[in-house]
């Protein structure tokens with residue numbers, strides 16, 4: 001099948017420092033990789049779970065495709081910048097091995113820029129050349145990539161941990177993954193169907209029902225599971241009771257309540273004032289904790305994120 005992606009879209013992504021891998025995958029330097037290498041700071045996932053920011057590859061096998069068009073999303077969506085394409089017209093998929101190798105190669109290209117930077121932490125840069133973690137979360141819906149389980153398995157075989165983020169609209173695909181990720185995230189950014197339609201703008205039929213099916217069988221996963229809620233001021237921060245019902249049903253290991261960040265292509269859709277402050281995220285999370293029996297386990301003010309769990313401490317995957 002011919003790749004229907006407009007060249008202007010690829011240009012726009014390259015301008016935003018995306019590395020396009022093959023026909024439909026991508027890698028982007030996470031802000032926290034840079035912070036770790038140059039400023040000795042790290043992301044909240046290092047704080048919460050021990051994932052080292054400087055050894056993390058942020059990638060997606062679904063750069064141009066998604067089943068939702070969330071208003072807060074940082075990815076380029078059909079219609080942004082007057083560029084149009086069909087986000088659900090899926091391509092012939094690249095092989096797992098070409099995506100793994102292409103992603104690691106892109107990460108090497110990203111790291112090569114640090115050799116000439118006098119502020120680089122050389123020990124960390126050495127370690128960064130041997131990445132240990134893959135965040136399958138950059139943009140798009142990864143469960144659209146047919147051999148997703150094989151992709152996860154291929155990273156595991158190389159000794160990587162994997163965090164997979166899905167929007168939950170493909171429950172049958174998740175159910176047949178074959179290989180579970182190290183940690184599974186399901187984005188839940190609405191307390192009910194009405195808000196879901198407005199904020200997440202599904203592009204597939206029965207998406208709310210499908211998301212609920214995913215939440216129904218989330219307890220069957222052996223890996224730690226997370227409900228991640230991106231909070232947008234004035235759009236989806238009310239009705240904590242609605243969120244509590246979804247959390248109770250899915251019984252995730254964690255809930256991450258996180259502020260919308262005014263970055264990437266979301267700037268075309270939402271104003272800066274839509275970002276809640278950390279204290280507002282904490283108030284939301286605390287109220288959710290009260291209603292669900294979870295407790296506030298950790299928080300990170302830089303990223304405006306609060307971690308809830310019923311555990312005493314989070315499962316850690318590294319020594320950081």
Ligand code: SF4
Nearest residue numbers: 030043053056058135
């Ligand atoms: S875990 Fe996420 S936030 Fe942290 S470095 Fe990797 S991509 Fe960035």
Ligand code: SF4
Nearest residue numbers: 066068070073140167
């Ligand atoms: S599901 Fe994820 S990638 Fe898709 S539009 Fe929403 S935030 Fe963006």
